[in-house]
Amino acid sequence: MEFLAYGVLADERALLQEAVRAEFGTAHTVRPLDVFLNRDTVPTAAGYDTVLTGVNDELDAEVLRALAAGGTRFVAQRSTGFNNIDLDAARDHGIAVARVAHYSPYSVAEFAWTLALAVNRRVVRSAIRTRDFDFRLDGLLGRDFHGRTAGVLGTGKIGAAFARIAHGFGMRLLGSDVRQSPQCLALGMEYVSPDRLFAESDLLSLHAPLLPETHHVVDAAALARMKDDAVLVNSSRGGLIDTDALVETLRAGRLDGVGLDVYEEEAGVFHHDKSLEVMTDDTLARLMTFSNVIVSSHQAYFTKDAVGQIMAATAANVADHLAGRAGENFLVA
Structure with a gap:
């Protein structure tokens, strides 16, 4: 057959x-x-x-x-x-x-950290500059993750792998999930409400499944609770984030950086070559204009x-x- x-x-x-x-x-x-x-x-x-x-x-x-x-x-x-x-x-x-x-949960967890580090240390902007032999450091100032707070929304296998890496960086760990992970608890993770998770995280990484109750869990209200200089990473499902609300948050000059491997309207776009076409998705096009945003093409598992x-x-x-x-x-x- x-x-x-x-x-x-x-x-x-x-x-x-x-x-x-x-x-x-x-x-x-x-x-x-x-x-x-x-x-x-x-x-x-x-x-x-x-x-x-x-x-x-x-x-x-x-x-x-x-x-x-x-x-x-x-x-x-x-x-x-x-x-x-x-x-x-x-x-x-x-x-x-x-x-x-x-x-392998490590594929996604490691890529989530790739996005977090690249956004925080302005790696893409630096690489583009140096290709043009521009070696200035202006606008490339990042910060240590050590000693700061990592929030993990969804602490299943992938979220737990992400948390272990965060622990290796010496970060305080916060988690939010319907079930607590023994592995995460052993790392010293404190489980808190989503409101506290959004408010206290310097780095927030999403690892929850897309369900009716998690759709747009990161909405305008959640984004308003986040620190102005927080880093947001999503390598799970695009529908976890209200992208229009995220664009408005970025337009207001809030969030230090965003790394997205998924997008709620990615079907028919991601994994396709659209380089010779007009981008008709205004929201995705606007996301691409922010210098502190990295969008990859659903490759965390790859x-x-x-x-x-x-x-x-x-x-x-x-x-x-x-x-x-x-x-x-x-x-x-």
Whole structure:
């Protein structure tokens, strides 16, 4: 049997094929496509029992209806997030869905720190200057994170890994989550209300899932509570931040820096080449104008270690489907 994989990036292709070979040998193969799944491309899935998707694929009711009509019975999502999939529609059309619940938390935690340090020490601005042989230090003044307060919103595996790095920097740790992490408590983390977290953090990093109760958890009111010179990092889900409110906060000259690896309207933009097009998203365009903001293209997970684990888990999910098992990663069995 051949599986069809949508939105496979160039650096992912070999890792995906290797994972399928490791799981199935020569019994099954995968056909990687660089196009994303949507209403225009869904006809290409006709005849495929199993399709592999990512966070930038569109699996709404119409796409799922077309998949089912073409014979698809299983969607294997190559990510932890699945807010791009209409699970109710999948269930109605008899399509099982699985995701990758866990992969290297260090990939995302380390990248969150990459953003925090790059913003704080003005690394991008400095690199651009030195390319033009401008070696002045004007406007590049940062500050020590040592001795300051790191706030972690969401202290699961990734949040805990972020906190361990913060502890290594010698930072005071604050956390907010519905469940307290024993690992974070052992580091000396104090769990506080979201209001205190926003108010007291010098560095606030978001590691919460996107749920109805966390949508725009960082809204205008939360941003107003933050210190004027705080650093905000989001490597989790774009919808955690009200981006319009963030733009207004930055326009007011508040926040020392912002590092965003995700954006609430990133679908159809991130992981695409838009360099020859007019940017029609005014909010994203305005974000790019702030010299203290770094926007990366949802790449925090993008290490050989993490992607390899994601591909291996995806192949294992496919094996469960073919064997008639509903593994722990299944969202719709």
